[in-house]
Amino acid sequence: MNKRPTIRDVAALAGVSVATVSRVLSGDYPVAGNTRTKVQRAVRELDYVVNAHARALSGATSNxxxxxxxxxxxxxxxxxxxxxxxxxxxxxxxxxxxxxxxxxxxxxxxxxxxxxxxxxxxxxxxxxxxxxxxxxxxxxxxxxxxxxxxxxxxxxxxxxxxxxxAITVEYDNAGGAYAATSHLLSAGHRRIVLLGGPVGNTTFDARLDGYRRAMEAFRVPVDPALVVHDDMSQDAGFRQTQRLLAAGADFTAIFAANDLAAAGAMRALRAAGKRVPDDVSIIGYDDTPMAPELFPALTSVHLPHEELGRTAVKLALQRGENSTRQHVMLGTHIAMRDSVRPLI
Amino acid sequence: MNKRPTIRDVAALAGVSVATVSRVLSGDYPVAGNTRTKVQRAVRELDYVVNAHARALSGATSNxxxxxxxxxxxxxxxxxxxxxxxxxxxxxxxxxxxxxxxxxxxxxxxxxxxxxxxxxxxxxxxxxxxxxxxxxxxxxxxxxxxxxxxxxxxxxxxxxxxxxxAITVEYDNAGGAYAATSHLLSAGHRRIVLLGGPVGNTTFDARLDGYRRAMEAFRVPVDPALVVHDDMSQDAGFRQTQRLLAAGADFTAIFAANDLAAAGAMRALRAAGKRVPDDVSIIGYDDTPMAPELFPALTSVHLPHEELGRTAVKLALQRGENSTRQHVMLGTHIAMRDSVRPLI
DNA sequence: AGCGGCTTGGAAAGCGGTTTCTAAAGCCGT
DNA sequence: ACGGCTTTAGAAACCGCTTTCCAAGCCGCT
The missing domain is CATH 3.40.50.2300 (Response regulator)
Structure with a gap:
């Protein structure tokens, strides 16, 4: 196993100093074209690559x-x-x-x-x-x-x-829930069930808040009987919907605070002979891969996961004043499918 | 921004040399319990962490x-x-x-x-x-x-x-195809269609080979009319199956060299009024997430992806004689579902 | 007491880069 | 021909750790 060449080997072959080689490789420092060429030729000849650890140790950043x-x-x-x-x-x-x-x-x-x-x-x-x-x-x-x-x-x-x-990046859960609820309200629905999560969970509290604010904006009173809290599993969605149906609750739409609960709700509705979206409209949250696969395909609040990742990196790498502590909220949009229809 | 402490700071605080600190932190080198404790206390006090780049530069490995x-x-x-x-x-x-x-x-x-x-x-x-x-x-x-x-x-x-x-790790495609075909043969099928991939593609050539060898092992002649080659898309599976049906080909089972083609084939069979698995058994390859979702759930050759990843790392890190150039084949197994039934 | 062997800790030489500081060229105008 | 200025290149000091090489201390032994 031949040892890998170092910057000194390159310098020796090119007949220059290591400083010059370093400058050719990474610097904006001025180097005469002639010298530059000699160094590059030596680099190619030796198949030299820099040692990232040496560079990270010496310079400031690890990339x-x-x-x-x-x-x-x-x-x-x-x-x-x-x-x-x-x-x-x-x-x-x-x-x-x-x-x-x-x-x-x-x-x-x-x-x-x-x-x-x-x-x-x-x-x-x-x-x-x-x-x-x-x-x-x-x-x-x-x-x-x-x-x-x-x-x-x-x-x-x-x-x-x-x-x-720390920098904080999160989804605008309240905004997403506001948009979802508004979507149903705009379609003429007034009696809207909220399948919510456990109280105290910041995510689901925000979604509940968005629901509330949308109802308020449309001047529709929130009926406490239509707001339920459970663990957001598919079973919970099924169970809670079944309970509402059994109690004879009056509703024409369901906003489930995640897709899993929405799927459970759809199952309960079907079991009760209700048709989606003809009898009951339903909208989910998260737009998971299951949403388009359900029947009917579930309209759901889409979260831009990739954008979240990109934003996190961008914010972290942008150097500037007080850039270490920011708080960014990412907007959502509704993936429209077949589970919502206007109330005639 | 306070500068991070270095090993020298720790040494100074503990009243020992840097060599001793290094040995306490990473070595199996013997250090007196007393000294060790002093060093560890200093480390904790300064909230010292080693610099991985310095370590990698000095030692041999980057981890x-x-x-x-x-x-x-x-x-x-x-x-x-x-x-x-x-x-x-x-x-x-x-x-x-x-x-x-x-x-x-x-x-x-x-x-x-x-x-x-x-x-x-x-x-x-x-x-x-x-x-x-x-x-x-x-x-x-x-x-x-x-x-x-x-x-x-x-x-x-x-x-x-x-x-x-280089070390090579791959799935035993021939073995998987052999197992799949044998599975159908053991269930009594003799007229088995192979939905194969483009000739010259090493993966699909191996699967074809496994099919051939299984047929041979069961002394069943391969009917060239039942062996088709296409691009392994869902459309290709659909198209080829439709063509076979239209040509009045005689078969009771299909081995599709991937799940996508299997899904296409199932669609074609259903369109032609054939029932799976009652009229035609079908087995796929790759056991993709779609396989259990199909109706009926598709029996498919399962590939141990996680194991592939683990094996790759294990082989790469095991140091030993001529461990740089090995070739490992990973066995597969059949995920049994509802698309195959014995021929009465 | 003197000595070899073993344990423990220190000094210092790398590991392979970047960068600062300095000096040699090269260029210009006079 | 010479002084001053700008390029360009080199020497050397780091960056923070590991590890080799040594020496000191301590032990039991003759």
């Missing part, structure tokens, strides 16, 4: 962006990863990917590793359960990253406090 | 595994990535992910970047179109990687020659 998320196969995460990778490449960075599988300790360990790697940006996606120890350590690591000149980006998860040194 | 593939969202690639990431973590390595989107130049550029990064392993997944320039450059890069002590792994793509310094 690496780190992505930390739950896993890599779930479409939600895969699409975010796609956006991150795309933008990282666009910005001449490499992309490290790590998975936590929901383990907070593992996440902390990864963030620590990223500190060792001096990653330009560390992007944390999705939530983990936090306890006090987690908060304390994450806080310390975040400070450490800041000291080292790395940026921390939190995607779709709450910050750890107002002075927590 | 990074690079994965290069078409994209990150296609389930096939996502699952391989999952396996790679899993095994990399298991082996205390980080995982760099890059996408090519099928562009050979981009792929070469990435491999060059990985040379700069001194990745322990570079894993190339899936095929790209090769021309002479590509071969020449890839060959040179592969040599460079070998010189630098990195391992190159080719997953599911042909090697560039017998002396090409």
């Amino acid at each position: 690496v962006v780190a992505l930390v998320m739950y896993d890599v196969v779930t479409p939600f995460f895969a699409h975010i990863a796609s956006g991150v990778e795309y933008q990282a490449t666009e910005s001449d960075r490499l992309c490290l990917v790590c998975t936590t599988h929901g383990d907070p300790d593992r996440e902390l360990e990864i963030v620590k590793l990223m500190r060792e790697q001096h990653a330009d940006a560390v992007i944390l996606v999705g939530g983990v359960l936090m306890n006090d120890d987690y908060r304390e350590r994450m806080y310390r690591y975040a400070k450490g990253l800041e000291d080292a000149g790395s940026r921390l980006v939190l995607c779709g998860r709450p910050s750890l406090g107002p002075d927590f040194p | 990074v595994v690079a994965l290069v593939m078409y994209d990150v969202v296609t389930p096939f690639f996502a699952h391989i990535a999952s396996g790679v990431e899993y095994q990399a973590t298991e082996s205390d390595r980080l995982c760099l992910v890059c996408t090519t989107h099928g562009d050979p130049d981009r792929e070469l550029e990435i491999v060059k970047l990985m040379r700069e990064q001194h990745a322990d392993a570079v894993i190339l997944v899936g095929g790209v179109l090769m021309n002479d320039d590509y071969r020449e450059r890839m060959y040179r890069y592969a040599k460079g990687l070998e010189d630098a002590g990195s391992r190159l792994v080719l997953c599911g793509r042909p090697s560039l020659g017998p002396d090409f310094p």
Whole structure:
């Protein structure tokens, strides 16, 4: 195994100093065309490539962006990863990917590793359960990253406090829910069920809020009987819809705060002999891959996952005044399909 | 922005030399318990983390595994990535992910970047179109990687020659096709259509070969009229099956060399009033996410994507004699569902 | 007491780049 | 021919760690 050539070998072959070689390779520093050519020829001849570690050690930046998320196969995460990778490449960075599988300790360990790697940006996606120890350590690591000149980006998860040194990027859940509810209201629906999530969950609280605000904007009173809270599983959607039907609740549309619950609701409606969208219109949230596959194809609030990833990287790499602590909300749009129809 | 502490700061605070600190942190080198404690306390106090680049520059290894593939969202690639990431973590390595989107130049550029990064392993997944320039450059890069002590792994793509310094991991396509065909033969089928791919494509040639060998093993002559070649799209599966039906071909089962073609075939059969599996049994290949969703759920040859990823990393990291050039074939199994039934 | 062997800790030489500081050319006008 | 200015190139000091080479201290032994 022949040793790889170093910059000194190139310098020797080209008959110049290592400083000159370095400048030819990476600098905007002026080098005479003649010298430049000699160096480039030597580089080609030796098949020389720079050592990224030496460069990172000497210079300031590692040109690496780190992505930390739950896993890599779930479409939600895969699409975010796609956006991150795309933008990282666009910005001449490499992309490290790590998975936590929901383990907070593992996440902390990864963030620590990223500190060792001096990653330009560390992007944390999705939530983990936090306890006090987690908060304390994450806080310390975040400070450490800041000291080292790395940026921390939190995607779709709450910050750890107002002075927590991180960029936050999230979906406008309230806005999406507002748009979905308005869509139904504009179609003439007034009696709209909200299949909501557990109270206290920031995501679902925001979606509930959007529902409320849209109803208010259309001057439609919210009937508490039509607002339900459950765990957002398909079963929950089924169960809650069945319960409403059994109770003889009066409604012409359902806004499910995720697609899973919407699918459950559709099943319950079908079981009760109700037709979608003829008898009941329904709109979901998240626009998961299942939405277009359902029958009828489910209209759903689409979340721009790839854009989330791209935005995270862009914000992290843009250097400027107080760019370490920003909060960005990404707009959503409705993927129109066949599960909503105007009320005659 | 306070500067991050270095090993010298730790040494100073602990009142020992940098060599001792280094040994405490990474060595199996014996250090007195007393000294060790002092160092660890200093590390904690300063919130010190090693600089991975300095370590990589000084030591030999970067502890990074690079994965290069078409994209990150296609389930096939996502699952391989999952396996790679899993095994990399298991082996205390980080995982760099890059996408090519099928562009050979981009792929070469990435491999060059990985040379700069001194990745322990570079894993190339899936095929790209090769021309002479590509071969020449890839060959040179592969040599460079070998010189630098990195391992190159080719997953599911042909090697560039017998002396090409790379590990090859692939699915046993012939074996999978043999198993699939045997499965139909064991169920009593004799007139079995093969929906095959373009001649000259190594993957589909191997699957054809497996079909042939299974037929031979059961002493069933292969009827050339039942062996078709097309582009393996859903349309092709539909078209070819329709053609066979129109020609009045005599068959009781179809082995489609991928799930897409199988889906097309099922559509054609249904259109012709044939029932699956009552009139015609059908088996697919690849066990894509669509297979269980089809009606009836498609029996298909399952490929262990995650295992492929794990194996690639394991082989790359195992250091030993002539471990740079191996060829491993991964076995497949049949995911049994509802599209095959015994011929009475 | 003197000595070899073992454990432990330090000094210093890399690893392969970037960058600062300095000096040699080259150019111009006079 | 010479002084001053701009290019261009080199020497050397880092960046932060690992590891080799040594030396000191301590042990048991003769």
